[in-house]
Amino acid sequence: MNDPAEQAGIRLFDSASGAVRPLRRREPGRVSMYVCGPTVYDVPHLGHGRFSLVFDVLRRYLRFSGLEVHYVSNITDVDDKILARAAAEGRSPQAVAEEFEAIWWSVMDALGVERPDDVPHATAWVPAMVEMVQELVARGVAYETDDGVYLDVGQVPGYGLLALQPLDTLRAGARVVSTDAKRSPHDFALWKKAADGHSWPSPWGPGRPGWHTECVVMSLGLLGEGFDLHGGGQDLRFPHHENERAQAVAAGRAFAGHWVHNGFVEAGGEKMSKSLGNFTSLTELLEQADPRAFRLLVLRSHYRRGIEVSPATVADAGDALARLDALARRFPDAAGQGRQITSVSELRAESEAEAATFVERMDDDLDTPGALAAVFDIVRRAHGAADAGEVADADRLARCAVSLCQAMGLELHGDALDTPDAAAAELVTRRDDARAKRDWPLADALRAQLEESGWVVEDSPAGTRLRRA
RNA sequence: GGCGGCGUGGCCGAGUGGUUUAGGCAGGGGCCUGCAAAGCCCCGUACCCGGGUUCGAUUCCCGGCGCCGCCUCCA
Numbered sequence: 001m002n003d004p005a006e007q008a009g010i011r012l013f014d015s016a017s018g019a020v021r022p023l024r025r026r027e028p029g030r031v032s033m034y035v036c037g038p039t040v041y042d043v044p045h046l047g048h049g050r051f052s053l054v055f056d057v058l059r060r061y062l063r064f065s066g067l068e069v070h071y072v073s074n075i076t077d078v079d080d081k082i083l084a085r086a087a088a089e090g091r092s093p094q095a096v097a098e099e100f101e102a103i104w105w106s107v108m109d110a111l112g113v114e115r116p117d118d119v120p121h122a123t124a125w126v127p128a129m130v131e132m133v134q135e136l137v138a139r140g141v142a143y144e145t146d147d148g149v150y151l152d153v154g155q156v157p158g159y160g161l162l163a164l165q166p167l168d169t170l171r172a173g174a175r176v177v178s179t180d181a182k183r184s185p186h187d188f189a190l191w192k193k194a195a196d197g198h199s200w201p202s203p204w205g206p207g208r209p210g211w212h213t214e215c216v217v218m219s220l221g222l223l224g225e226g227f228d229l230h231g232g233g234q235d236l237r238f239p240h241h242e243n244e245r246a247q248a249v250a251a252g253r254a255f256a257g258h259w260v261h262n263g264f265v266e267a268g269g270e271k272m273s274k275s276l277g278n279f280t281s282l283t284e285l286l287e288q289a290d291p292r293a294f295r296l297l298v299l300r301s302h303y304r305r306g307i308e309v310s311p312a313t314v315a316d317a318g319d320a321l322a323r324l325d326a327l328a329r330r331f332p333d334a335a336g337q338g339r340q341i342t343s344v345s346e347l348r349a350e351s352e353a354e355a356a357t358f359v360e361r362m363d364d365d366l367d368t369p370g371a372l373a374a375v376f377d378i379v380r381r382a383h384g385a386a387d388a389g390e391v392a393d394a395d396r397l398a399r400c401a402v403s404l405c406q407a408m409g410l411e412l413h414g415d416a417l418d419t420p421d422a423a424a425a426e427l428v429t430r431r432d433d434a435r436a437k438r439d440w441p442l443a444d445a446l447r448a449q450l451e452e453s454g455w456v457v458e459d460s461p462a463g464t465r466l467r468r469a
Numbered sequence: 470g471g472c473g474g475c476g477u478g479g480c481c482g483a484g485u486g487g488u489u490u491a492g493g494c495a496g497g498g499g500c501c502u503g504c505a506a507a508g509c510c511c512c513g514u515a516c517c518c519g520g521g522u523u524c525g526a527u528u529c530c531c532g533g534c535g536c537c538g539c540c541u542c543c544a
Contacts (some may be wrong), residue, residue: 051544188542212542234474238472266537305482307481316493369482373492374492386509457505
């Protein structure tokens with residue numbers, strides 16, 4: 001029991017075994033996780049937002065459970081798409097990668113996604129990648145052709161594990177370019193020969209690493225053999241993760257202990273398009289909606305299922321968020337800075353039953369919808385207690401709800417961010433005055449004026465309160 | 470062709486072999502309020518279609534229909 005999470009004992013679906021099983025740790029009390037990051041050749045799309053949020057929530061929850069988390073997520077800054085864009089726009093691949101990486105981080109910050117502990121860039125790891133490819137060639141599991149170095153997947157035991165089907169049943173053809181010197185259509189490039197300015201020296205001449213080579217080298221390099229968890233979007237399961245795993249296995253290294261994949265973002269059967277009013281990118285969504293509404297939308301469905309992200313579903317989540325914010329507004333004390341509880345053990349000391357329900361839901365394959373339902377139940381009870389004058393209980397429940405939201409990365413806003421401007425402040429003063437004199441027509445007229453300028457007016461024992469509509 | 474997933478009340482979205490319901494949003498009624506807002510209480514008798522197993526299936530099995538993802542670089 002010296003591993004705090006023995007008590008929490010989170011169970012997660014593992015794509016390699018096809019079952020929900022306990023997340024085992026290489027070292028007690030610590031979790032090492034690697035999540036495939038973006039290739040920076042364009043602005044982030046909605047799917048990037050979902051995976052970032054899903055793994056941010058997992059990371060935060062593990063920490064809330066009392067575990068120390070080492071979170072690594074890469075930036076792929078070597079890629080054909082980056083080169084294509086650079087060529088099309090007449091600038092360097094570095095310039096393209098830098099531009100979109102900067103956008104990536106600004107979007108992550110807006111979403112409240114915490115920065116990874118380590119952010120390896122592929123370009124900084126090329127020598128290590130060359131070493132691994134050399135090792136694979138030396139072991140006789142990789143071979144050189146005219147255009148690169150390939151892994152002979154037929155020699156890798158268990159290839160097809162993450163594809164969930166055996167190698168010989170995988171269709172070979174549909175999207176494969178054509179016959180080349182590869183021994184099998186499934187063999188993939190560890191190293192690509194190229195002498196186009198964006199290349200590095202290697203024993204096979206100038207070139208650049210294959211995509212799968214990047215992640216396997218950087219994850220093992222930073223987290224070491226047999227790290228705990230490897231995550232990413234569903235589409236990466238095969239071939240990307242399969243091929244990372246194949247390289248590790250072929251090189252005789254223990255790889256990830258647990259594979260976690262999140263479901264896709266869908267757009268209601270319709271293609272995402274502006275004419276339908278759907279969001280076309282994450283940046284566009286963030287221009288139009290509260291980032292927290294998007295996080296709540298993600299939390300509201302199970303991470304392995306698809307979710308629909310549209311203006312309507314985001315707005316709906318925004319309305320639900322308003323209920324949560326209303327709690328923070330009513331209990332500014334409980335929601336105040338520094339008053340949240342940041343670990344499950346502390347929370348148990350104060351709110352055993354509520355903490356237990358939340359933990360039970362989260363431990364069950366990160367059941368955020370269930371956890372959220374538990375939070376809403378606590379919210380309702382906090383208000384009920386306050387209405388009944390049970391101040392201590394109300395405060396405790398409110399603090400619990402706010403803390404649990406926090407544990408999932410959801411910051412609740414009370415009044416703090418809605419500071420009225422001078423004009424509004426004056427109207428408030430005049431209205432309080434009118435109300436004191438019981439001049440209702442005047443008070444109502446002033447309220448109407450405030451509402452016209454975008455404020456929601458709420459009366460409270462402390463006088464008129466405003467918040468943004 | 471192979472593999473995987475999904476189809477739940479007006480909408481979003483969980484879950485389960487049967488006694489009382491996920492949850493949220495929207496809607497209706499009531500309470501509170503000078504009127505509101507916020508909040509509290511109450512309400513809607515849902516589970517793609519057809520078979521089968523069962524005392525009983527939305528939940529298990531079989532077959533359809535529909536939607537989606539993967540099968541070489543897309544999170």
